[in-house]
Amino acid sequence: MLSLTCPCCGITAEETEFTPGGEAHLTRSGPGSSDSSYEAYMFQRKNPRGVHFERWRHAYGCGKWFIAARDTVTLEVFGTYPAQTTEPPAEIVTQIRARRPDWTPEPQGAA
Amino acid sequence: MSDTWASALPQAQFDGLIRIREAGLCGMITLRGDPAALAGPLRAQTGLDMPAQRRIVSAGALQLAWMSPDELLLCLPHAEAPTMVAALQTALAGQFATVANVSDARAVFDLSGPRVRDVLAKLCPVDFATLQPGDIRRSRAAQVAAAILSLEDDQFRIICFRSVAGYMFDLLAGAAAPGSDPALYP
Ligand SMILES: [Zn+2]
Numbered sequence: 001m002l003s004l005t006c007p008c009c010g011i012t013a014e015e016t017e018f019t020p021g022g023e024a025h026l027t028r029s030g031p032g033s034s035d036s037s038y039e040a041y042m043f044q045r046k047n048p049r050g051v052h053f054e055r056w057r058h059a060y061g062c063g064k065w066f067i068a069a070r071d072t073v074t075l076e077v078f079g080t081y082p083a084q085t086t087e088p089p090a091e092i093v094t095q096i097r098a099r100r101p102d103w104t105p106e107p108q109g110a111a
Numbered sequence: 112m113s114d115t116w117a118s119a120l121p122q123a124q125f126d127g128l129i130r131i132r133e134a135g136l137c138g139m140i141t142l143r144g145d146p147a148a149l150a151g152p153l154r155a156q157t158g159l160d161m162p163a164q165r166r167i168v169s170a171g172a173l174q175l176a177w178m179s180p181d182e183l184l185l186c187l188p189h190a191e192a193p194t195m196v197a198a199l200q201t202a203l204a205g206q207f208a209t210v211a212n213v214s215d216a217r218a219v220f221d222l223s224g225p226r227v228r229d230v231l232a233k234l235c236p237v238d239f240a241t242l243q244p245g246d247i248r249r250s251r252a253a254q255v256a257a258a259i260l261s262l263e264d265d266q267f268r269i270i271c272f273r274s275v276a277g278y279m280f281d282l283l284a285g286a287a288a289p290g291s292d293p294a295l296y297p
Contacts, residue, residue, distance in 0.1 A: 008180055009249075010164060014236045017250055060251040062179035 002075045004056060007082055008064035021055030024067045025087055049073055051096055051103050053088060056080075069096060116189065119218035119276035127287035129224035133280065134268065137219045138192035140185040141178075142199065144208025149183060152202035156195060157185065167245050167260060176247045176260065184258070189214055218276030220283060222267045228296045231259065231267065233286040240296060253282050 228239035
C-alpha cells in the first residue's frame with residue numbers, strides 16, 4: 001500500500017484518497033517549440049524502476065496538487081513537496097541519496 | 112417560486128450500532144481566497160477567528176471549518192445564509208475571493224454513540240484515533256467524498272454532496288448494522 005503525506009493539509013493517507021497526475025517536473029513546450037521537443041513534452045514519459053517524481057492530487061481531501069518522490073518498486077516515499085516547485089528540493093535529494101546512494105539526480109526537463 | 116425548503120432526506124434515521132439522523136436544513140457558505148483577506152470580514156460578520164489547519168471554531172449556532180489552505184466552510188442556520196453571503200460579498204468586494212451559498216448542494220448526517228469511530232472506520236481510510244473533538248477530516252466514505260467533523264466525544268457530523276445523500280445514508284446504516292462492530296477502538 002502506498003501512503004502519501006499531503007504537504008498542503010498535513011494529512012497522511014493511503015493511495016485511494018489521492019489521484020495520480022503522472023510524471024512531475026515536465027518542461028512545457030508550446031507554440032514556437034520544435035516538433036521533437038513538443039512531441040517529448042506531449043508523449044514521452046519516464047517509466048523508471050526505482051526513484052521517480054510524480055504529481056498527485058489530494059482529490060478526496062483538500063483538493064490540492066503536490067509532488068511525491070517515491071520508489072516505484074518498493075513504494076517507499078522519500079518525501080512530498082509543493083507543486084509550485086520546478087525541480088526536486090535539496091532536502092528531498094538528500095533524503096533519496098540517504099536511502100539510494102547509487103542514485104543521482106537527472107537534469108530536469110530532459111526527455 | 113416556492114418558499115418551502117427541504118433537506119435531502121427529511122427525517123431519515125437509523126438506530127443500530129450508532130444513532131444516525133439526517134440533520135435537516137443546514138446553512139453552508141464556502142469561502143475561497145487568501146486567509147489573510149478573509150479573516151477580517153469573517154471576524155466582523157461572525158465574531159469567529161480563523162480556524163487552525165483542519166480545525167473548527169464555533170460560537171453559538173455558527174461554525175467555521177478549515178477546508179484547505181484557501182478554503183473555509185461557514186455553517187450557520189439555513190435561513191441566515193443568504194443575508195450572510197450578501198454581507199460577506201460586500202465586505203470582500205474587489206478582493207480576490209469568492210463567497211458562495213452551498214447550503215442546498217449538500218446533505219448532512221449526525222452520528223452519535225460510543226461505536227461511532229468503528230462504524231466510520233469501515234467506510235473511510237482514516238485513523239479515527241487521531242481525530243480530536245474540533246477536528247475536521249476530508250476524506251471519502253466508500254465511493255463518495257465526505258467531510259467528517261468531530262464535534263464532541265462520540266459525536267460526529269458527516270457532510271456529502273446532496274446528489275449522493277441516499278447512497279451515504281444507506282452506507283452508514285449498513286455499516287451500523289447491529290452485530291457488525293469491528294471493535295477497533297476502545
Ligand atoms: Zn491535502
